[in-house]
Amino acid sequence: MSATADHPRPVPRAEAAAPVDGRLMLSLPTIHCAGCISRVERALEGAPGVNSARVNLTLKRAAIEADADVTAEDLVSVLAGAGYEAHELDPGVLAATDADPGARDLLMRLAVAGFAMMNVMLLSVAVWSGADGVTRDMMHWISAAIVLPAIVFTGKPFYVNAWSALRAGHLNMDVPISLAILLAVGTSLYETMLSGEYAYFDAAISLTFFLLAGRYLDYRTRASARSAAQELAALEVPRAVRLRDGVEETVGVADLIPGDVVLVRPGGRIPVDGLVALGNSEIDRALMTGESLPAFAGPGHAVSAGEVNLTGPLRITVTAAGKDTSLHRIADLVAIAESGRSRYTSLADQAAKLYAPGVHILAAVAAVGWYLYTWDLRIALNIAAAVLIITCPCALGLAVPAVTTAASGRLFRKGMLIKDGTAMERLAEVDTVVFDKTGTLTLGAPQPVGLDRLSETEAKVALGLAQGSSHPLAQALVTGLSGPAAPLSNLHEVPGFGVEAIWNDTPVRLGRAAWVGAEAPDVTATFLQIGDGAPVALTFTDSLRPGAAEALRGLRANGLRVLLISGDTHGAVRRFADEIGIEEVMAEALPADKAARIATLSDAGAKVLMVGDGLNDTAALAAAHVSISPASALDAARVASDMVLLGQDLAPIAEAFDVAVKARARIRENFTIATVYNVVAVPIAIAGFATPLAAALAMSASSITVSLNALRLK
Amino acid sequence: MNVLVILIPVSLFLGGLGLLAFFWMLRKGQFDDPDGDANRILRSDYDDKPKT
Numbered sequence: 001m002s003a004t005a006d007h008p009r010p011v012p013r014a015e016a017a018a019p020v021d022g023r024l025m026l027s028l029p030t031i032h033c034a035g036c037i038s039r040v041e042r043a044l045e046g047a048p049g050v051n052s053a054r055v056n057l058t059l060k061r062a063a064i065e066a067d068a069d070v071t072a073e074d075l076v077s078v079l080a081g082a083g084y085e086a087h088e089l090d091p092g093v094l095a096a097t098d099a100d101p102g103a104r105d106l107l108m109r110l111a112v113a114g115f116a117m118m119n120v121m122l123l124s125v126a127v128w129s130g131a132d133g134v135t136r137d138m139m140h141w142i143s144a145a146i147v148l149p150a151i152v153f154t155g156k157p158f159y160v161n162a163w164s165a166l167r168a169g170h171l172n173m174d175v176p177i178s179l180a181i182l183l184a185v186g187t188s189l190y191e192t193m194l195s196g197e198y199a200y201f202d203a204a205i206s207l208t209f210f211l212l213a214g215r216y217l218d219y220r221t222r223a224s225a226r227s228a229a230q231e232l233a234a235l236e237v238p239r240a241v242r243l244r245d246g247v248e249e250t251v252g253v254a255d256l257i258p259g260d261v262v263l264v265r266p267g268g269r270i271p272v273d274g275l276v277a278l279g280n281s282e283i284d285r286a287l288m289t290g291e292s293l294p295a296f297a298g299p300g301h302a303v304s305a306g307e308v309n310l311t312g313p314l315r316i317t318v319t320a321a322g323k324d325t326s327l328h329r330i331a332d333l334v335a336i337a338e339s340g341r342s343r344y345t346s347l348a349d350q351a352a353k354l355y356a357p358g359v360h361i362l363a364a365v366a367a368v369g370w371y372l373y374t375w376d377l378r379i380a381l382n383i384a385a386a387v388l389i390i391t392c393p394c395a396l397g398l399a400v401p402a403v404t405t406a407a408s409g410r411l412f413r414k415g416m417l418i419k420d421g422t423a424m425e426r427l428a429e430v431d432t433v434v435f436d437k438t439g440t441l442t443l444g445a446p447q448p449v450g451l452d453r454l455s456e457t458e459a460k461v462a463l464g465l466a467q468g469s470s471h472p473l474a475q476a477l478v479t480g481l482s483g484p485a486a487p488l489s490n491l492h493e494v495p496g497f498g499v500e501a502i503w504n505d506t507p508v509r510l511g512r513a514a515w516v517g518a519e520a521p522d523v524t525a526t527f528l529q530i531g532d533g534a535p536v537a538l539t540f541t542d543s544l545r546p547g548a549a550e551a552l553r554g555l556r557a558n559g560l561r562v563l564l565i566s567g568d569t570h571g572a573v574r575r576f577a578d579e580i581g582i583e584e585v586m587a588e589a590l591p592a593d594k595a596a597r598i599a600t601l602s603d604a605g606a607k608v609l610m611v612g613d614g615l616n617d618t619a620a621l622a623a624a625h626v627s628i629s630p631a632s633a634l635d636a637a638r639v640a641s642d643m644v645l646l647g648q649d650l651a652p653i654a655e656a657f658d659v660a661v662k663a664r665a666r667i668r669e670n671f672t673i674a675t676v677y678n679v680v681a682v683p684i685a686i687a688g689f690a691t692p693l694a695a696a697l698a699m700s701a702s703s704i705t706v707s708l709n710a711l712r713l714k
Numbered sequence: 715m716n717v718l719v720i721l722i723p724v725s726l727f728l729g730g731l732g733l734l735a736f737f738w739m740l741r742k743g744q745f746d747d748p749d750g751d752a753n754r755i756l757r758s759d760y761d762d763k764p765k766t
Contacts, residue, residue, distance in 0.1 A: 034753035057750030104740055111740075115733045119726060142722060 024064040024072050025089040026079070029415050029631065029646030031060055036084070043082040047075060060412075060646070061089065085647060087631060106216045109154040113209040116150035117202070121696070124202040128693045140192040143201040147185065154208050155181050157215060173352045173397070176359045180388035181208060187385045190378070198382070203389045203695045210703045214397035217405045222421055240271040243315065260318045264309045266470060266495075273304045273320040280496025281312040282471070282512075294473075294524075296496055296512065306615045311471050312495020346422045347667050348400040355396060363387045366686045383688055389695050390685040391678055398703055399670035402710035407663040410713065411656055415647040416628075423642035425667075426626040427660035429607045433555050434598065434620070436612035437566035437576060440630065441548045443648065444613075446473055446524055446540035448480040454528075458536060460486035461503055462528050465510035468492070468499045473526045473540060474510070498526070506531040523572070544580065545630075547651030552580065554654025558661075561606075565589050565597055567616050595619035611653065613637055628653060659713070666713055670706045677702040 031040060037055045040062060044053035049070040055062045064075060072088035079086040123139045131139060155178065162174040181204050188199040241263045242251050248263060256262065256272055264270050266281070282294040285307050294310055297303055303316060367384035371377060408418045418424060435441050454462065464485035466477035488508070491501035498511015509529045513520040516527045518535040524542070527535040555562060563584040566573045573587035586597060594612075598620045601608050610617070610624035613633030618640045621627035627641035630648070638644050645652060681698050684690050739745065 034756040037750060037753060038757050055750060056747040057753055058747045107740060107745070108737065111733060111736050115729055119729055122725065123722075138718075146726070 024066060024070070024075065026062045026064065026072065026075060027087040027089050027631075027646065028055070028060050028062055028079070028084055029087075030085050031055065031057060032413065039082055040079065040084055043078055043084075044075060047078045050075070062086075103216070103219055106157070106212065106219055109157070110209065110212045110216055112150055113154040113205060113212050116146050116154070117205045117209045119146055120202045120205055124692065124696070127199075136197075137192065137195050140188075140199045140201070143199065144189055144192055147201040147205050148189075150205060151181060151185055151208060154205075154212060158208075158211070171356045171360075173356055176356055176363075176388060176391075177207075177211060177397075179360075179363075180204075180385070183381070183385045184389050187378075187381050191382070198692055200385060200389060200692050200695065203692055203699065206696060206699060207389060210699065211397045214401045217398070217401035221401060221404050221408055241265075256318050258318050258320060262316050262318060264314045264316060266309055266311055266313065268309055270303050270305055270307045270309060270314075270316065272316065272318045274302070274316040274318045276301045276303060276314055277317045278315040279312050280494070281314050282310040282496055284308040284310055284472075296514075298496055311469070311493065346400075346425055347664070347671070351396060351399075351671060359388065359391045362391060362682065362686075369686075370688070379688075383686065386685045386688075386690040386695065387682065390681045390690055390698065396671070396674050398706050398710075399674055400667055402707050403663050403666045403670065403713060406710050406713040407659050410659055411643075411652065414652040414655055415645060415649065416652045416656055417644045417646060418642070419644060420642040423626055424660045424663055426607075426642070427609065427657060428664040430560065430609040430626060430657065432561045432563065432601055432606040433609045433611065434563045434565055434601075434624070435582070436594075436610075436614060436617050436620075437564060437568055437573060438542065439613040439632065440611055440617075441545055441564070441580065441650070442542035442576070443545050444632070445543060446476045447543040448476055448538055448540050450539060451477075451480050454536065454538075457486070458528060458530070460484060461488075461508050461530060462510060462538065464488045464503070465491070465499045465501060465508060465528070468501065469510075471498075473524070473538075474499065476540060477526075477538065503530070542576075545648060545650050547649035549580065551650040551653045552582070554651070555657060558654075558657060560609075560657070565594050565620070567591075567594075567614070589616075591616040591619050595623045598623040609657075610641075611650075612641075628656075662713055666710055670709055673705055673709065674702060 028036075028040060031037065037057060040055050041053050044050055044062065044064055047070070049067040051065040051067070053062055053064045064070075066075075076086045076088065120143045123143050127136050127139050158174045158177045158181065161172065162178040165172040165175060184200040184204040184207075188201050188204070191197075191199050240251060240256060241248050242256065243261045243263050261277060262272060262274070270283070276297050276299050278299060280296075280298045283297045283303060284294050297309075297314065302319075303314075363384045366387045367380045370383045371380035374380070404421070404424060407424055411418060438444055451459065459481055460483065462477060463481040463483070465488065466474040466481070467485060468474075468488075468491040486503055488501035488503050491499065493499045494511070494515075496512075497515040498509055500507060500509040500511070502508070508531070509516055510526060513525070513527055513535075516529040516535040518527050518537065521537065521539070524540040525537045526540075527537055529535045552562060561584075562582055563586070564573065564577050564582045565586045567589055568587060570587040573585055577583070577585045586593070589597070594617060598608050598610060602623070602625065607625040610621050610627040611629070612618075612621055612627070613629050614637060617629075617633075618637050621629065621637060621640040626643070628643045628645065629637045629641040630645045630650075631638070632648075633641075633644075643656065677698065681690070684694065744751075
């Protein structure tokens with residue numbers, strides 16, 4: 001399923017206009033090393049019309065400056081020749097993520113906080129090692145001079161969030177953070193004015209630094225999830241070729257109305273529901289229904305959006321556009337399934353819910369207690385500040401983002417994009433896996449079987465005929481048959497039926513069963529007829545996706561239940577399931593059946609992972625606890641799923657499950673570390689023994705422990 | 715102790731230079747592809763300056 005120009009999508013996007021001239025973007029899911037960079041750049045720069053090419057290994061993309069007439073398809077095939085998988089991306093949609101201002105802003109604040117922290121720490125070391133009197137005051141004043149502007153600038157994200165939460169009458173993590181920072185700086189300034197012994201400038205700024213680090217990691221994970229969604233939206237561009245008074249014009253799918261005539265070329269996806277007005281062809285319904293056999297389409301046949309036209313150009317009269325298409329009805333199913341999905345509360349949110357009120361109560365109790373005990377507001381405020389600093393979630397703020405960054409980085413290197421922030425946590429809970437067949441466990445590309453049963457003549461003629469067509473079955477034959485082709489004359493394709501030619505004055509044909517007068521079998525097959533002889537069946541199987549067996553083995557090894565639900569016929573599904581070793585199967589499932597089956601499983605308490613690629617899977621993908629689709633899936637399916645496989649290989653699914661389970665374990669360990677640290681440190685702070693040195697040590701130690709623990713995932 | 719009057723401003727100034735250099739690198743997009751840059755130094759093809 002290459003990225004061709006005319007694809008439908010459930011939600012029309014106005015901004016998907018014509019691509020920017022001369023600048024192309026390709027997604028390269030399989031690159032991973034220095035050699036790949038060189039080979040890809042050399043291959044691209046060697047292509048005609050390309051001025052320069054630059055690979056970004058971090059994002060696994062290539063940006064290409066080329067003449068306006070160079071198309072992405074040309075470059076994709078150039079790269080396929082060099083051995084790299086590539087997909088077209090829409091540069092217009094990607095422009096937003098190109099220079100991410102949010103990440104840069106956070107990184108800049110992080111740098112300022114780091115700079116201020118290092119300098120203040122340096123000055124603080126002098127104080128800790130015994131400076132007193134005027135020297136100590138001077139150190140405190142210089143610290144104040146550095147920290148005050150720095151804290152105003154660097155803490156802004158926290159203040160803004162805290163303020164908007166307070167105004168809305170909520171409490172979030174940022175409220176205690178802002179309070180701790182401001183209270184610590186305030187009391188320290190007051191202490192400095194009074195030549196006091198303790199100032200928490202270093203603690204306040206290093207708190208900000210660690211929290212900003214966590215915030216930055218968190219932002220990056222979210223941004224990469226968001227850019228994943230954008231990248232997917234960018235993979236296919238929804239346009240159609242409309243014929244008006246014999247003139248072809250390219251328009252957005254959203255602008256089509258019933259009665260329009262659209263032209264769909266071979267290889268293109270049908271953008272609307274309609275009736276064939278002119279032309280014969282075969283259409284591939286695999287993405288819509290899961291059927292693996294191509295179906296015939298001629299004048300008067302109904303076709304629906306999402307199907308792929310295989311052999312001949314078709315003119316289609318639009319009968320339904322927009323909300324009335326079968327595509328949109330499936331989108332409605334998705335919406336229903338999504339509304340039924342329970343809202344998942346992430347581990348971080350659960351922790352924050354306990355944490356924010358707890359800290360305030362603790363600090364308030366400490367302050368009031370000390371005030372009643374000493375009747376000294378200065379001591380009470382100092383203790384409250386110390387409690388807030390000690391409890392402040394350095395470890396908590398880093399615990400989750402550090403782990404998710406490490407985990408999603410690892411999965412991205414394996415070729416898996418995570419679209420949803422909580423997908424990893426949900427994946428860790430999965431106990432049942434449901435696979436779709438066509439296009440998911442299989443490549444959706446046919447492979448000929450039993451070619452050695454053909455006689456030498458038959459093989460030569462079949463090869464010669466197959467070379468005359470771009471039909472997927474013919475292409476598969478060309479790959480499967482070796483040796484010389486028979487010399488044919490007058491070779492031509494009959495769209496929708498097959499190819500015919502003259503060989504040694506004998507007419508020869510390769511094509512559909514009905515065309516050569518044979519009985520249609522229940523497997524994918526094409527027929528060869530030489531002269532008036534009996535037609536010979538050439539049968540095909542759908543080849544297994546690489547890594548499918550490994551993925552199944554890996555998932556089973558983890559004790560997961562595996563099911564196969566397909567829209568294909570009983571016979572085909574059964575045969576395939578036996579071959580790959582899945583016991584529980586359901587065949588001829590309509591889109592609603594699939595979603596219903598998932599719902600039944602969920603109601604029985606199962607946490608279902610759905611892996612599917614077709615439009616008929618979208619409702620099931622949305623209904624499942626967590627879902628994965630391959631990059632070759634229709635965009636509606638990718639939009640509905642939480643994770644996307646960038647390459648062809650299915651093996652990362654089992655790996656993703658492992659990583660998710662490990663990531664959840666690390667997050668829990670990190671929470672435990674943070675809790676233990678608080679349990680030890682809070683009594684010390686409340687008792688009034690928390691010196692600035694103790695606070696600095698405890699804070700750094702816990703943050704570093706948590707980060708190192710997260711890094712173990714790599 | 716008087717030497718601190720010189721040393722502290724000097725350390726702040728040098729740190730500030732580092733900070734400015736970091737801002738410049740950030741603006742120039744030198745952190746856009748860390749994995750790629752780490753791998754590019756291992757390539758055998760010679761390039762005397764980075765391509766833009």
